[in-house]
Amino acid sequence: MKQIIALFITTFLLGIGSLYAQERVVKGTILGDDQLPLVGATIMEKGTNNGTTTDVNGLYTIKVKGDAILVVRYIGFKETEINLGTAKSFDVTMELDQLEEVVIVGTRGAPRSDADTPVPVDVVGTKELAQTGQLTFDKALQYKIPSFNTVQTPVNDATSLLDPYEIRNMGPSRTLILINGKRKNLSSLLYTQTAPGRGETGADISAISTSAIKRVEILRDGASAQYGSDAIAGVMNIILKDDADYGSIQLNTGITSEGDGESFGLALNNGINLKDKGFLNYTIDLSKVYLANRPGTVNAEGDAFDFEADLATVEEFLSRKPDAGNINGSPETTAAKFLVNGGVNLNASSQLYFNAAYVYKKVNSFANYRTPYWRTVADMPYLADFFPAPGTPNGYDGYVPTFEGELNDYNATVGFKGQTNGWNHDVSLTAGGNSQVYTVSNSHNRNKVLAPATWVDENNNNVVDDGEVTQDNQLYRENSPVTFDVGGTAFNHLVGNLDISKRVVPSLSIGFGAEFRTEVFTVIEGILASYDGGGADSFAGNTPENSGAFNRYNLGGYFDLAWDITDNFLVNGTIRGENYSDFGNTFVWKLSSRYKMMDDKMTIRASASTGFRAPTLHQIYTQKAQYSFVPGQGIQVGGLVNNVSPQASLLGIPQLKAEKSTNLTAGLGFKPNSNFSVTLDYYNIAVEDRIVLSTEISGTEAGDTPLDQVLEDNNMSDVSFFVNAIDTRTSGIDFVASYRDLPLGTGFIGLNLSGNYTIQNEREGEVKNPKLVEDAGQSVVNATQEALFFTSRPKTKWIFGVDYSISKFNVAVNNTYFGKTTFKQQGLDENLRTEFTPKIVTDLSVTYNATEKLTIAANINNILNVLPEWKFVAENEEGQKLMDSKEVTASGLTPIEDQSNLITFNQRYSQMTYDGSHFSQLGTLFNLSVNYKF
Template sequence: MKKLAFILIVLSTSLCFSQQTVTGVVSDADGSPLPGVNIIEKGTSNGSTTDFDGKYSIEVNPEAVLVFSYVGFNSKEVPVNSQTTINISLSSGAELEEIILVGSRALPRSNTTSSLPVDVLPAKELTSTGQITFDKALQYKIPSFNTVQTPVNDATSLLDPYEIRNMGPSRTLILINGKRKNLSALLYTQTSPGRGETGSDISAIPTDAIKRVEILRDGASAQYGSDAIAGVMNIILKDSPEEGSVTIRSGITSEGDGETIGISLNNGSSIGEDKGFFNYTVDFSKVSLANRPGTVDAQGEFDDFVFTDPDSYSSYLDAGGQALDGGAILTGLTAEQAQQEFIDNYVGTPNHTTRLAEINAANTQGRADVDQFLALKPDAGNINGSPETSAAKFLVNGGYDISKNTQIYLNAAYVYKKVNSFANYRTPYWRTLTDFPYLADFFPDGPNGQYVGYVPTFEGDLNDYNATIGFKTKRNGWNYDLSYTTGGNTQTYKVNNSHNRNTVYSPSTWIDSNDNGTVDPGELTQGSELYRENSPISFDPGGTGFRHSVGNIDIAKLITDKISVGFGAEFRTETFEIIEGDLASYDGGGADSFAGNSPENSGTFNRYNFGGYLDVAYDITEDFLVNGTVRLEDYSDFGDAFVWKLSSRYKFLEDKLTVRASISTGFRAPTLHQIYTQKAQYSFVPGAGIQVGGLINNVSPQAKLLDIPQLDAEESTNITVGIGAKINNNINFTIDYYNIQVEDRIVLSTEIGKTATDAVGNSIGNTNLDQLLNNNNLNDLSFFVNALDTRTSGIDVVANYKNIGLAGGSLGFSLSGNYTIENERDGDVKNPAIVANAGQSVVNLTQEALFFTSRPKTKWILGTSYNIGKFGFNLNNTYFGKTEFRQQGLGPNLKTEFIPKIVTDLGIDFNATDKFTVSVNVNNLLNVLPEWEFKSLNAAGDALLNDPAELKTRSNLITFNQRYSQMTYNGFHFSQLGTMFNVSLNYKL
């Protein structure tokens, strides 16, 4: 027995000593590291893979043979021969241009041979656009990506909504180095694309910190969880310890405004003797105001704000029901009885004739007042376009090798943005001295110190941060990745140059502020008005905040040279905060233009969820790959979700052609913003001016009173079928068809009004809806609801042809496009009973247009590049296809159609030295501006098109009397600022 034990010990010891560690780096022919390369000890199942830096480590026999293999490259066998370091280069006629990491949770694949459609944009492609922010650079590089700058800039001025494949910002998941980025605190509530949703603030990410961007254009809930119905955007940060640069940039519009200035520094350093690295970016920028108001129509202003119709019953009565000609008091009667009483007793009398003369005289004077003001301010003082924005951005990315097989990594970012924008100008005939005599003292801004109205400002402060720390290690061929991520976004607001115009009286108890026993000036006694002439003109409306904490563990292994497996888990907590405003900002109705958050609508709300996934990739043959993923998520507030995904690809013609397809289910959890937001909402209602509505949340007593159901998760089914080809090193293309079906899509309802009103607009309905509106002095209310099933399908095309020799230089072409086949509602709107019983709908024609037709039906980008000597030239033409809109109040006979346009961008680089580059960009070279026109929907619409006066009335209706003549009130999908000139100077450190 002892001899046997001794033999076993000797054998095991000899086996241990016969193993050795081999390390190295695998790169392509250009020396770029290749992540995800498979390394197998030939004849065994012992294997490893390279990390993001192309590094690997494996325990093998000194006499072993290592087999290096990677998709798209020729495999290579290398004898160990007792070597401890083996660095190799893989090459073939089908080398990959980019490595993508978002397609699978097992191993990365290539672009043209992956089983999923992915766009890969290196940093150079982003900076070549000349756009100031990351999101706007994507707008002119990715056809299925769209973002819009809303023409009305209050809270939405802090960041613009974006989306992929017309699916809204909530349905694209944003990752930084593969880890989930926090959502923004902002919930879009304006009537513009993205209404009712929120997304991450990708404009906060400094472009100079980005190495490349990978955009997975396919449902990925099975891999990553909620928010990935439309796809995933993975932002890979720069990781060079040696390459750095300083960039100074400046720009201006052709109108001489919108000046930009910025400076950024990107640099890095090694840690120890190449044990690790850190790379950091500092970016400061300022963009000045660019104002694009329209010339306001005087007749429209007069009709909306001044004109009194002599034939209207309401013109004869004041708010208390008293006849304005001095006649009898008509109180105690219904509206119909009062109207008939007035007609029977006063129409045709001398007092009636006198009143008609007074009304006509008032109308004449009112029109003169409008004309006088518009002569002073033809744009009615409105300021809309691009707000003034200042930003400071800081980001660091780093890693450190603890051992040959273990690395810690981290990245962190902080962004501060300050935005100054404006509400609609309150004209002197809109906010009159008759109604508010104290305004003459508040805003004496006219040429001679007279009151000429006022424009409330909106000032926003945004703080956004995210950070990740984790480590990766390898044990027995298993790759482990453990990480912790935190992030948050806070937005707080200021309103200046406004007032609280509401009548609110002081409480019954007098407060003796200086404790002297007498009522002194400034001390309010019982019954004193708190606001109006006592109102402040600056307000703190509060704001919103969001933060999350995410823990991830991801494990992967190459089981054999054909099978790789990945599995993992995620635990996430989320917190949403509605920050209370000061008393004057919300009391009685709050600050004019932007009411603050009241205590009952404020608070902190949180939830947590746990998710786990399993991902298996199987190369059935060298050409045939199948990839499957399943995921289970459990949320603390609405329950669980199970989703799955199956994808495959087949290569033929010596890897030159790849056919791929995927089918998956997905889900999107309602955000905390959608569940808990409740506030008074100022909005422009065509034909009625600015109105105050209420947004109630789904867990409030008001929602229970109205039997509004609580929110549930959206569910989706995604199908993608495509082909990818790499003809040679210079020519490649991909074509992909997609079909996305979403059930129980969450929408912010349209404004639900009173069920019935009398002749002067008072509610006479007796439903809970009417009572709620009357008790809260609201014109209408809205709420979130799972209201729609939708279908979206289309085709994405990406093609490249590069390295064409021409006159001693290199010419290249790229063409990419997106065409929407269908984007529509599937079935009836799911209206809550109280809305259906009132003959209304939570989704009206305007809402449907926002969801389905307010983005371009097709968008194409044709890019041309030419490099010769020290010069580089880029010319991009972006075709924005037709969009259609059904503006609120426009009626059933007309729609608006935005005319397709091509925006041309020119970029010129001059490499003065090896280190110094001058870049000049002219964006929108031909000064193309949005244009729209009315389109008829029926015979009545045809008649309207032939009536210039009626068309002018409807044009005034949707542009707020031409204040938003280019964009209409609801916005468009490219800038109305015209040509922009940009210059940047880059010096490599």
């Protein structure tokens, strides 16, 4: 028995000794393909949970058993397996994975590949942007991202400087724009015209040069918990080029098929290698686009009726100017853009980084032409002297006020990032601003404002002689200037960020940080003549009482946890709290998850989050008189009353509060190989207390209410204001599929199909009207507003592209399907609506790589010359009767012709109506570019 026990003990001890003999410590270094250490690479013992990460020098140490196999992973590089055998040290140089996109947006922990994120992220490279042939960044995205839309406004004064854009039908203010992961400043422009985007503002992405962009990451998911306000619909992160060894210069030119809209551009991008110290990349982009004019043929009967003019007089004028002198379309635009991106390595584990941009843009646009029967010499005899037209009746033929806008936009970030004891830290300061000032020329102040004589009598008293109204004591009219500095707006912010993260263990990473932001919105006063008595004809200047600087600050903090429960199962959670100086606190959260199966070929992902959007300073403090087109009444003066004014108090308008949102997404991805991928994502966004710019509230029949008094005291036909008026729900599906590098003949073909379909986009519950508006029998949201919010963007949009590369050539054909949009224009009969007909716009791109350095590209956009087309649709039987009626109305036209004139200003905007369309009315555009690399 003793011998058996002794044998057992001996065998056990030998086994233990053998087991320990198999354990060993393995050390090594993980390097990138540039032979620089990779910090934070994960090293796992295959088939176990045993793992570690590399330090700031790329070094690792791990204890393994037996003939272990190590798996090394690092974002952007191909996964590498190491069969150790009996080795106790092993160095690895990892190979760059050209097929895997690394995305920064959507996580506050370690970056992940686009196939590894728990939320949908689109990644668009600079080559894809250039391939669209579009002149600006926002228009390039329009033809690459189905859920991204931007409206083409025919002419809307200040909105000619930039067009409204949005993701998932949520308005421009609900998409957060980042540059290299840092918040970009908002534009100072507030959209107030009756067009999609009304009442909102957003960052001016059209100001960013595509030549400076490396790639764009678009997170199609709510992300307020991670990034703060404005991220309800998603986040766009613009990554600037960081190439230090190469550069390029590009010349481009273009023209429309009508022979106008000529464009010329020169863009230089270059990199400077600072040896081991870092890099510098800079871009200079200069461009000029000339006017492209697409006016409609004006209806004489409609104009005669609206302006109570003699039909023969109108017909005589239109015989000479069938378009009534209107200038609609794409304005003349001059732009200069300067960008720089750089980094300086302070040591092996820390870097000083910086980027900056400055953009100058000048736009020459036009107001509606003032015809001689609209502004008459009978009412204003001096017009024949101001705007002489020899050879025409009365020597006067009307005039067209010009609208000249100057935009300055800048942003700059400086920061420090590094690693200490495994903790990644990033401290940065960002400054940004946007200013827009306007000049109205070829106009006049037609208002009667007197300057009575003043003198001192024998008793030394001031005496005013009201006397008779004469040319001499008129401040304006005969004595009016014809050019007016009408003021403008400015916005700037200062943002401080602190972000800290660490991969605590290979499967768990945490991140936390804080942000401080101060914002200032400034309304710039116009000269006296621009606003006095009603101001310049076409665009009144900002008055002193409505001008000034308005500011606020906020402080926010977040905590993020990402846990790879297994290699396939990820859970990511984020919480955030913010405090605003003007409306208090908010708390939001986000939870997302991803599960991979079928050897990582299939991914299931989902997220749930709450969000918020703070009212912008523009929405809180803007107050102005504004000219706008009122169907059937021509141009009228209305008033926008801000929420902190005495008028708002009198009207009982509540102060604004933050919007709240709930965002749900669920999707799946299939990637059987590196060339083929398909993703399908469902989203559902509920917004509570959505901020809207109300419809124009007019006076009551009684005429004796506080509302009537405000209108009378301010000489306004109506009043509008911002209010948390509605709750909304938006849901839909995003689909993306691509197959690249498919052999065909001696070349390779690529296919891509992507689309967005809106399932639901509507108001939930009743409109929250202030009592005064409710008592007047009106609503802050009418049918026109509902259409702008919910049906003015395409219900569905699809993009199908094919590109073929062979030898030195690449040919790409892109087809963009714009689905149906529906409007209920202001003044339109309640029994009718208008629909823009679905259209397919086809673009052709041909690229020839003449040498390794020289590339020539030709683009024909809208090759089939497809134009926007709309039609009336009856809402009911009464609407159909209206459409079928041939009865002649007071204007001498049929009822449906009257309705058409109402929404097009008597056919001045016949192609797009007064609300704009989702693709250009300019027709076919030809572009040619030559790029030389050095």
